[in-house]
Amino acid sequence: MYRNSYVLVDEKKLSNNIKNIMKNYPGYKYYFGVVKGNAYGHGDIVVKTMIDAGINYLAVSSLDEAISVRNYDKDIPILCFGYIKKDDLEAAFKNNVTLTIISYDYFKDIKDTKFKLKVHIKLNTGMNRIGIKKQDELESIIKEIKDTNLTLEGIYTHFATSGVYDAYFDMQLAKFKELTSNIDLKKIPIVHLYNSLALVKHNGLEFANGVRLGIAMYGFSASANIPDNKLPLVNLKRKIKLKGKNVSPVNLNNNLKLEKVMSIYSEVIYITEIEPDEFVGYNAIHKSSGHEYIATVSIGHADGITSAFKYVKINGKTYPIIAIYMDYISVLVDKDVKVLDKVTIIGDGLSLSDVASNSHDTVHHLLVSITNRLPRVYK
Ligand SMILES: Cc1ncc(COP(=O)(O)O)c(C=O)c1O
Structure with a gap:
């Protein structure tokens, strides 16, 4: 790898x-x-x-x-x-x-x-x-x-x-x-x-x-x-x-404490600083509103990442994804983020369930949409 x-x-x-x-x-x-x-x-x-x-x-x-x-x-x-x-x-x-x-x-x-x-x-x-x-x-x-x-x-x-x-x-x-x-x-x-x-x-x-x-x-x-x-x-x-609909009872609660088996990680490979009114991404999708730090992370569409993925975590802090490409995402970070910092795409509180609801999708679909370009590492 x-x-x-x-x-x-x-x-x-x-x-x-x-x-x-x-x-x-x-x-x-x-x-x-x-x-x-x-x-x-x-x-x-x-x-x-x-x-x-x-x-x-x-x-x-x-x-x-x-x-x-x-x-x-x-x-x-x-x-x-x-x-x-x-x-x-x-x-x-x-x-x-x-x-x-x-x-x-x-x-x-x-x-x-x-x-x-x-x-x-x-x-x-x-x-x-x-x-x-x-x-x-x-x-x-x-x-x-x-x-x-x-x-x-x-x-x-x-x-x-x-x-x-x-x-x-x-x-x-x-x-x-x-x-x-x-x-x-x-x-x-x-x-x-x-x-x-x-x-x-x-x-x-x-x-x-x-x-x-x-x-x-x-x-x-x-x-x-x-x-x-x-x-x-x-x-x-x-x-x-449901009054009058006469449906059978449902158990709303249970004692299951299930944990997500899959998490996804990547890393920062490049950082650039931009001035107010500069742009980032295809179609110049993001316009800076001040002096900004933009991190490029080495994961993208070809790994199964879509525009429904909204945030990442770096060193415990949450940052927004502002652009997506075939092989990269651009993330709006701050000066604390450095090249080669580990990036959590899914895990540490970032859930595929949220990605699913962002795109009216199912978790089933998202799980099988993470492509084999991302090696599976077993713990
Ligand atoms: C026939 C059948 N049974 C069970 C399952 C498992 O469903 P779930 O992942 O919702 O538990 C599936 C999943 O698609 C299925 O097709």
């Missing part, structure tokens, strides 16, 4: 987050670690830490991702959420990858495979992305699968909303129950519905024994630990807003 700009992945925090989640939500037999998108940008290598911390099933979105993850653990089961072509079932079998039945047509396409594969059925309860939507199709699969090399190991669905006091969550849950009403769920080894947010916001479901942890493992519970003294007021406000 020659340029001193990098992503720091704190595996101790990752491990603590997982242990913390499992301690607070102990009722499950299967804790899936969702590691699609190169483990949400942290690097597939972190699966080792996840497994040590208690994750006992991994989940990815494609066979390529499953095979990449397989390099780090030869035994852990890996569920592929996405479509795997019939021609690729041998590779899935060799890598011990569990398939998702994403539609009845897909099931019909692969059911005569000679490979012994575990499968989970995905139910489309309202996302309308993938999954079985019709009860008769689900029941046919469950009947027909017995005569195939496929073993039905699991059934699941995915929620389209955060489920925070919203009727859509309730509707999806009701749809899941309706679709499976003629099925003995106890006969299916793994039933999993919740992702991170659903887990922390909702009470457990007596028929589910698995949860799929994504963003929470990486330190984002989005559960804004509301201080106890503020809770009654927040609760009251929400109740008033």
